[in-house]
Amino acid sequence: MPSSTSSSRSGSARLTAADRPGIAQPVPERDVPARPWPRMLLAALLLATALTGGWEWYWRDFGAVPGYRDDDALWARQRRRIDAGEGDATVLLGASRTFFDIQLPVWEKLSGRRPIQLGLDGTSPLFALEDLANDPEFQGRLIVGVAPDVFFTGFEYMGTVGPYWRKESPSQRVGKWLSMHFVEPYLAFYDPDFALFTVLRRQPWPERPGRPNGMDVRKLSVTEADRNNYLWRKLEIDRDYRDMARSVWAQDFHPTPPTPKERAESQRVLDQQISRAATAITRLRARGVPVLFVRDPSDGDYLAFENRDFPRKSTWDLLLKRTGVPGIHFEDYPELRTGYDLPEWSHMTRLSAERYTAELYRIIEHEQALPGGKRW
């Protein structure tokens, strides 16, 4: 390759195709400046490694531990299990409470089989319910968690999961595999909550008049390779962090009552969500798939907000009635209601979640026993 032979225009910039109209373009010139390149590369590598090490140390000191990144690809890996020989498994759908509060190892210990966790943070499970209803490979059992402010509003914080699952490319699968084997188990800072811009955005910037800065949901959990997920210990031991997590939820506890128009729109969405669920469940039941709704516990101001904006009678009870599906509501069972620790009102500590899973499983097996000695 020619070196340092670039021709120049009037200045020092080299010629490009823009300077050579209507002719065959020659082999481009690509000079390599005479510099001590290996030494510069080594310096760059050392600096980048040192800075990255410091960043990792900072976040570990903050309490972070390495975990698997709960992204579209991780969900898709679990969803694929159904079409890869595990179509008869127990599948968990729902929002974050299903994801945090049902501990797969405990369930596995009691039932003899580990369920497939397809719950998603802040995301209505309806798209997944419909997806499973349309998948003849799925012949198992289905537990659908109902978090009222997500299920009945159709909110989809992770709405990209569905399209991703349907169109995942080979390289995306390889990328997730590489990441899960070489990056995620080792680096605590590799978490969306510790990404550069996220960290910068939550600094105390002066507020622009008319545009409150607001607070986004912070890191709440640690996820394992098969999406078993539990509350991050920092919420148990760091009072400030726990209070901050509560205040993030409190932003949505609208102090002002909805207008009649907003109320009508909410009702329309609620009816639509229940109708979609009923349609999907009819298809599942036609294939002999048992379905069960579960309302996991919430606490404090969060529970008060849910009771005010999503009264049980016009949401949960209506859902069970119109779908004809049995349900387990935590308020109906003392063993699901008391003695649990929900530091930020919405999710249980790991220890509480383990006990809750055992109690819930026991109730399900007792009240919703499957024919032929099958287990949930």
Added chain:
Amino acid sequence: MTFAGVDLVFNTLTFVAFFAIVLLLHSLPLAWNTRKVNLLLASYVFYAAWNPPFILLLWISTVVDWYAAQGLVHAKKPAARKAWMLLSVVANLGMLLYFKYGTFLLENFTVLMASFGVDYHAPKFDIVLPVGISFYTFATMSYTLDVYLRRAQPARNFLDYALFVTFFPHLVAGPIMRPTELVPQFEVPRRMNLRQLCFGLGLMTLGLFNKVVLADTFLAGAAERVYDRGQAPGMLDAWLGTLAFSGQIFCDFAGYSTTAIGAALCLGFAMPDNFRFPYAAIGFSDFWRRWHITLSSWLRDYLYIPLGGNRHGPARTYFALMGTMLLGGLWHGAAWTFVVWGGLHGSYLMAERKLRERFLSVELGPLGLLAVGLLTYLLVNLTWVFFRAKDFPIAWQVLRGMTGFNGGAKPMLSTIFIVSVSCIVTLLVSTHWYMRERTLESVLARVPPVVVGLLWGFMGFAIVISQGRGNAFIYFQF
């Protein structure tokens, strides 16, 4: 940088693993032909990793143009030569029309019929746009057209030609290579050396810093908030959203080109510059000599000049200019907003030509040049509105905001966005002005090595901690 992102693009861990394997294979002491076969197979893997069936299109484009060029050379009569050339053009443009413009044409046909009172319902199509089709069809067409125009000889063997079409650094988003730029590099054995490898890695770091840190991390969010939230922006938000997009599209696309050039250099191959600090352009003809150079020169050589260029009087020149820019706009996407974007640039170029004729004798001083440069940047930003907006109502909404007609609009961007967009765009435009008559290489040759090493390390660190979402490069959709 994401570790599990979209497809096999440069900003993913999959690409890092892929590239490491390719580098290793290419550095083995194997026969030159074997190493070229390795590169060809790797390039097919690179493309198939997105959507394996579409590799067939790549093969069709490759084979059709190979045989068309062979036919051209052996044709005795001009009519036969023309027929071979047309075969190439029709096959490539046919694929492009179907996959890229099929839905658009059908929708417009339906609207046209409705305007005549015909209630025509087009069948539902769900056409997936094969990634990079606009780039590789243009590359293969330039091969046949150069042979047809007797500017170049066909490649001596199919392997070199197929590798020219498929070479992964330029395959999916350019720079759009001409056969005469790349085929000769495959004809003679070349070995990568340590200096090229290091500089190539440096260019890749710089490119990824532009894409992952500047475009995706700091600029994309502001543009998304202003353009995608369906809310009317006030003056400050509309301008910041648009300036953010001007920075984002440059850092995204120039970042891709720089990474591609770096990847090729690591393997010992040279690819041409695709950008030359365009936001320091003084006037629009200067802008188009600096922005997406390989596309603008392609359009000039194979569209503007055949349409008449500037050799048949002013009317024909303006017609050729506007026609080229309108089609250039449409090349970017099947939507009328892109046509308007091209039309605006065509109008700017025509107006500039008129002004140059009238004020030929006027010499501008440094301040005058700076003023014209800033006016150019300002007017380019107006065109970006149509490029970024998904439809005309959004474009008008943003333009109304930019001109102060969205009184009482609710503020959209919080302080962090205002600060980051203002700082980065100011720094970006200033850098372009400093680099206006320089090259990266000429600056690198003067900066102390320790400073280069520190900046390089810092960029690498910033890429890692940004944790980009593996967003596809904007130009992939074109």
